[in-house]
Amino acid sequence: MSDEEDDLILDELDDGELVLQMHDDLYDGMADEIAEAVHILLKRKWTPYDVLTKALVEGMRIVGIDFRDGILFVPEVLLAAGAMKKGMHILKPLLIETGAPQLGKMVIGTVKGDIHDIGKNLVAMMMEGAGFEVVDLGINNPVEDYIEALKRENADILGMSALLTTTMPYMKTVIDTMVEQGIRDDYIVLVGGAPLNEEFGKAIGSDAYCRDAAVAVETAKEFMARKHNRAG
Amino acid sequence: MPDKTLVIACGALAREVLALIELNNWQHMELICLPADLHLRPDKIPDAVEAAVLDACDKYSRIFVAYADCGTGGLLAARCAALEVEMIKGPHCYSFFEGNEAFAARGEVTSFYLTDFLARQFEAFVIKPMGLDKHPELRDIYFGNYEKLVYLAQTEDEGLTRAAEAAAARLGLDFERRFTGYGDLVAALADVSSQVYK
Numbered sequence: 001m002s003d004e005e006d007d008l009i010l011d012e013l014d015d016g017e018l019v020l021q022m023h024d025d026l027y028d029g030m031a032d033e034i035a036e037a038v039h040i041l042l043k044r045k046w047t048p049y050d051v052l053t054k055a056l057v058e059g060m061r062i063v064g065i066d067f068r069d070g071i072l073f074v075p076e077v078l079l080a081a082g083a084m085k086k087g088m089h090i091l092k093p094l095l096i097e098t099g100a101p102q103l104g105k106m107v108i109g110t111v112k113g114d115i116h117d118i119g120k121n122l123v124a125m126m127m128e129g130a131g132f133e134v135v136d137l138g139i140n141n142p143v144e145d146y147i148e149a150l151k152r153e154n155a156d157i158l159g160m161s162a163l164l165t166t167t168m169p170y171m172k173t174v175i176d177t178m179v180e181q182g183i184r185d186d187y188i189v190l191v192g193g194a195p196l197n198e199e200f201g202k203a204i205g206s207d208a209y210c211r212d213a214a215v216a217v218e219t220a221k222e223f224m225a226r227k228h229n230r231a232g
Numbered sequence: 233m234p235d236k237t238l239v240i241a242c243g244a245l246a247r248e249v250l251a252l253i254e255l256n257n258w259q260h261m262e263l264i265c266l267p268a269d270l271h272l273r274p275d276k277i278p279d280a281v282e283a284a285v286l287d288a289c290d291k292y293s294r295i296f297v298a299y300a301d302c303g304t305g306g307l308l309a310a311r312c313a314a315l316e317v318e319m320i321k322g323p324h325c326y327s328f329f330e331g332n333e334a335f336a337a338r339g340e341v342t343s344f345y346l347t348d349f350l351a352r353q354f355e356a357f358v359i360k361p362m363g364l365d366k367h368p369e370l371r372d373i374y375f376g377n378y379e380k381l382v383y384l385a386q387t388e389d390e391g392l393t394r395a396a397e398a399a400a401a402r403l404g405l406d407f408e409r410r411f412t413g414y415g416d417l418v419a420a421l422a423d424v425s426s427q428v429y430k
């Protein structure tokens with residue numbers, strides 16, 4: 001980056017330019033700049049919800065596309081996610097105060113035997129950004145932990161992640177147990193992770209396989225809308 | 233068609249396959265390798281393997297794919313079946329080097345594995361692609377949930393053992409060395425080799 005850009009004064013940009021600059025800064029994983037820009041937008045009377053969705057979530061959506069297309073790899077995604085996290089940290093208490101929309105509650109975790117969590121964390125963050133409440137069970141989760149958390153949290157959605165071909169079948173164990181206990185249809189079950197595909201998602205009885213975090217958010221919204229229509 | 237077998241291997245297995253060819257004097261067996269960094273993008277493996285198979289199939293009486301599933305979620309196996317070529321059983325090389333059964337039985341979750349290849353190429357195949365050369369602060373995001381680095385050694389090599397030990401220290405993990413030899417790779421290649429002369 002040139003010195004000129006280094007000296008860029010964020011507060012001198014108009015709103016539109018600043019948001020575009022934030023998309024760039026997220027892309028480059030520049031956490032401090034993101035925090036500064038979030039404060040500026042809030043000072044300009046943007047709602048926390050608009051800062052979150054128009055600046056941060058949209059920026060991460062672009063990162064997600066370039067990751068999918070092989071332009072970015074894992075470290076860049078991690079740095080971008082770190083920057084977004086810093087922005088969300090500022091916004092979170094304000095979002096609660098201002099009563100931003102709550103779309104539903106998701107319990108998410110990586111399945112037993114697997115400790116890959118980068119994709120899972122990204123999905124959790126983007127779901128939160130979209131207005132879902134997320135309970136993250138972390139890694140290496142046995143079926144009991146998922147089911148206990150679903151009940152305890154009165155959740156709407158179960159999200160399971162697996163990155164190993166040896167651990168992806170465990171998702172079926174979880175879903176089969178839910179069927180046995182007669183609670184399968186009480187929840188929307190979304191699954192993801194690089195080695196999975198749509199066919200696998202169907203075969204194990206999930207509601208949907210989601211290729212990435214953006215698809216996860218859209219799918220979750222769709223299923224929640226259907227759920228409400230049914231209930232209403 | 234000459235009575236020759238081609239092994240299409242992951243680049244991370246090149247030395248090991250060559251060592252077995254030499255050791256067993258499998259003169260009818262030849263090797264080509266695909267880039268080892270494909271394992272970081274397993275979705276590209278089935279197409280790459282297919283292209284190599286199609287390129288070679290009229291020059292060899294038999295082709296063997298020296299890849300395990302490698303995170304293709306069964307897609308490589310499906311592709312190999314469609315191409316009527318065999319591949320190595322198991323999820324990945326860490327598993328078949330130890331022996332698929334033994335690896336599964338161990339049920340280890342919080343270990344990170346190095347093979348001879350990865351011990352030798354730690355910088356190029358772990359540190360760089362994970363961005364740890366430029367961003368060492370990411371280390372614990374990647375490895376925070378791991379307890380030990382297990383070096384699955386294919387050969388007795390003091391230098392590699394020391395390199396693996398240094399890698400463990402760099403990742404902040406305990407170190408253990410397990411000698412595996414070539415594991416299930418031996419039987420898989422021996423099987424291909426013998427079938428040619430049936």
Ligand code: B12
Nearest residue numbers: 115116117118119159161164165192193194212213303345
């Ligand atoms: C980064 C990585 C690691 C990191 C993990 C760090 C961490 N904290 O997670 C490190 C280096 C530590 C690691 C370790 C290992 N890894 Co690894 N790893 C990868 C790699 C390169 C990228 C995975 C990743 O994080 N991608 C980035 C994220 C953003 O993408 P994602 O996970 O796919 O998630 C997206 C979608 O899939 C989806 N999604 C994901 N989860 C969910 C969940 C829900 C509910 C939804 C809706 C969507 C969704 O949305 C996400 C965001 O868009 C993959 C190869 C690959 N390209 O996939 C290998 C890979 C998964 N690893 C593999 C292996 C073998 C291992 C090790 C055994 C290697 C070793 N040397 O010991 C250990 C595993 C030990 C264990 N017990 O788990 C293999 C798996 C092979 C197989 N047959 O299954 C792969 C395929 C590489 C390979 N070919 O060898 N790994």
